[in-house]
Amino acid sequence: MSTPTRRPRADATRNRAALLAAADDAFAADGAGASLSAVAAGAGVAIGTLYKHFPTRRALVGALLAERHDALFARAEGVDLATWLRWVAEHAATYRGLAELIASDLHAPDEAGDRLAADCARMAAITERTVGAADLRADVTVDDVVTLMNAAAWTREQQGAEAADRLIATTLRGMSP
Amino acid sequence: MSTPTRRPRADATRNRAALLAAADDAFAADGAGASLSAVAAGAGVAIGTLYKHFPTRRALVGALLAERHDALFARAEGVDLATWLRWVAEHAATYRGLAELIASDLHAPDEAGDRLAADCARMAAITERTVGAADLRADVTVDDVVTLMNAAAWTREQQGAEAADRLIATTLRGMSP
DNA sequence: CCTTAAAGTGAGAGTGCCTCGGGAAACTAA
DNA sequence: TTAGTTTCCCGAGGCACTCTCACTTTAAGG
Numbered sequence: 001m002s003t004p005t006r007r008p009r010a011d012a013t014r015n016r017a018a019l020l021a022a023a024d025d026a027f028a029a030d031g032a033g034a035s036l037s038a039v040a041a042g043a044g045v046a047i048g049t050l051y052k053h054f055p056t057r058r059a060l061v062g063a064l065l066a067e068r069h070d071a072l073f074a075r076a077e078g079v080d081l082a083t084w085l086r087w088v089a090e091h092a093a094t095y096r097g098l099a100e101l102i103a104s105d106l107h108a109p110d111e112a113g114d115r116l117a118a119d120c121a122r123m124a125a126i127t128e129r130t131v132g133a134a135d136l137r138a139d140v141t142v143d144d145v146v147t148l149m150n151a152a153a154w155t156r157e158q159q160g161a162e163a164a165d166r167l168i169a170t171t172l173r174g175m176s177p
Numbered sequence: 178m179s180t181p182t183r184r185p186r187a188d189a190t191r192n193r194a195a196l197l198a199a200a201d202d203a204f205a206a207d208g209a210g211a212s213l214s215a216v217a218a219g220a221g222v223a224i225g226t227l228y229k230h231f232p233t234r235r236a237l238v239g240a241l242l243a244e245r246h247d248a249l250f251a252r253a254e255g256v257d258l259a260t261w262l263r264w265v266a267e268h269a270a271t272y273r274g275l276a277e278l279i280a281s282d283l284h285a286p287d288e289a290g291d292r293l294a295a296d297c298a299r300m301a302a303i304t305e306r307t308v309g310a311a312d313l314r315a316d317v318t319v320d321d322v323v324t325l326m327n328a329a330a331w332t333r334e335q336q337g338a339e340a341a342d343r344l345i346a347t348t349l350r351g352m353s354p
Numbered sequence: 355c356c357t358t359a360a361a362g363t364g365a366g367a368g369t370g371c372c373t374c375g376g377g378a379a380a381c382t383a384a
Numbered sequence: 385t386t387a388g389t390t391t392c393c394c395g396a397g398g399c400a401c402t403c404t405c406a407c408t409t410t411a412a413g414g
Binding site for chain 1: 343
C-alpha cells in the first residue's frame with residue numbers, strides 16, 4: 001500500500017484544464033446536458049481522453065463546480081436562512097439542467113470519490129445548521145426547507161431570479177411563527 | 178375550401194390507438210423521455226407510422242394527456258386554491274419528466290394544433306379564476322401562484338406527494354393576509 | 355372491380371454515448 | 385543520452401436513439 005505517487009504528466013494537467021474550460025463554455029451555452037464530444041473537440045482532445053479524466057458527466061460537472069462550491073460554503077458562515085436559500089438557488093442556476101442533475105443524484109447512491117455527492121452532503125449540513133439558527137414554526141422540518149431549496153433552484157432555472165426570490169420570501173413567511 | 182373529408186381509414190384508427198396504449202406503458206415505465214422506437218415496436222408498427230401520427234414527442238404526450246386534462250378541468254369548478262394546486266401537482270406526476278416537458282413548452286411558442294399548449298392555456302385560465310376567488314395578501318400575484326404550481330409539480334416528481342403538499346400548504350400560509 | 359388518396363414502411367443519415375486495444379509521449383534512473 | 389517504465393492519449397467501432405423520405409400497400413368510395 002505504498003504511495004510512491006509520481007508527479008502527473010504535464011500533458012495530462014494541461015488537457016484536464018483544457019477540458020474543464022471547454023466544458024464550462026459548452027455547459028454555459030447548452031446546459032449541463034451539452035454534448036461531450038463537443039467538449040472534447042473544444043478542448044482539442046480525443047473523446048477517450050475526456051472519459052479518462054472524467055468517467056461520467058457527473059464527475060465533470062462536479063469538478064467544474066468544486067471551486068464555486070468552496071466559495072459558496074466559505075461565505076455561508078452565519079448567514080441567515082433567506083439569504084442562504086437565495087444563494088443556493090442562484091448557484092444552481094449556473095448551468096441549465098443543473099438542478100435536475102443534482103436532484104437526481106440525491107436518489108442515486110453516492111459512488112466513492114464523487115465530489116458532487118460530497119458537496120451535496122456539505123450543503124445539507126449547512127442547511128441544517130442554518131435552519132437551527134432560524135426562528136420557525138415548531139412543525140417545520142429541515143426536510144421542508146430542503147424541499148423549498150430544491151423548488152427555488154428549479155424555479156430560478158425555469159422562471160428567473162425574481163420568481164425564485166418571491167417563492168422563497170413567501171414560503172418563509174408561511175414558516176415563521 | 179370544401180371538406181369532402183373521407184372517413185379515416187380503419188387501420189389508421191387502430192394504429193393510433195395501439196400507439197397511445199404502447200406510449201402510455203412506456204412513459205409510465207421509463208418517464209416521458211422513453212424511447213419512441215420502443216413505443217412503435219410495442220404498438221407493432223413501424224417507426225415512420227408513429228411519426229406520421231405524432232410528429233413530435235410533445236404531440237404524443239399531449240394526445241395521451243388530453244383525456245386526463247378534460248377530467249381534471251371538469252372537476253375544477255369551484256374548487257379551492259389549495260386543492261387545485263394539489264391536483265395539478267398530482268397530475269404532473271403522471272409520467273416522470275412531465276413537469277419539465279410542460280414547463281419547457283411555456284418558453285416555446287405554441288405551434289398551431291398543439292393540444293398540449295391549448296391545455297396549458299386552459300389550466301392558466303382556471304388558475305387565474307381560482308386565485309381571484311381566494312383570500313390572499315394584496316401583493317400576491319397570479320404569477321406567484323403559477324410559480325408555486327410549477328414548483329409543487331416538480332417537487333412532487335422529485336420528492337413525492339407529501340413534500341409537495343407541505344410546500345403548497347406552507348406557501349399558501351405565507352400568502353394569506 | 356378500379357381508382358385514388360391516405361397510410362404504412364424501414365433503410366439510412368445524423369448525433370451522441372462509451373469502451374478498449376494499441377500507440378505515443380513524458381517521466382526516471384543509470 | 386538512452387533505455388526502461390508508466391502514464392496518458394487516441395479514435396475507430398459498437399450501440400442506441402431520432403427523424404426523414406421515396407416507395408409500397410391498402411382501405412374507402414364510386
